[in-house]
Amino acid sequence: MADSWPIGDPMEDGSGGLWGALTGIAGAVGKGAGAGFGLGDAGGAVHVPMLDKLGQGVTDMTLSQYPGYGDLWTYDARDGVEVTAAGAVALGVAAVALWFVLFSGGR
Numbered sequence: 001m002a003d004s005w006p007i008g009d010p011m012e013d014g015s016g017g018l019w020g021a022l023t024g025i026a027g028a029v030g031k032g033a034g035a036g037f038g039l040g041d042a043g044g045a046v047h048v049p050m051l052d053k054l055g056q057g058v059t060d061m062t063l064s065q066y067p068g069y070g071d072l073w074t075y076d077a078r079d080g081v082e083v084t085a086a087g088a089v090a091l092g093v094a095a096v097a098l099w100f101v102l103f104s105g106g107r
Contacts, residue, residue, distance in 0.1 A: 063069045072087030
């Protein structure tokens with residue numbers, strides 16, 4: 001019954017069937033890795049803009065639970081945390097208020 005397969009007996013040594021193909025591929029990958037080539041070297045980096053949009057949507061959904069996200073500050077995986085114009089004004093007002101609280105003493 002194994003001889004009726006179009007690929008021969010996959011477990012028979014030297015059959016050139018499925019087992020031979022798998023060992024050939026494994027040997028080629030192993031020799032390439034030994035020579036310094038990884039599997040990622042063949043294709044290079046692939047940039048998919050749709051995945052960027054999906055990732056930013058997940059980030060926005062996750063960070064929207066924190067106060068001021070989107071209005072006072074934003075986050076982008078490439079740029080990091082960015083303070084918006086309204087956020088800069090809020091930071092300035094908070095710094096002045098802190099200055100008065102700390103240094104006005106009891107005067």
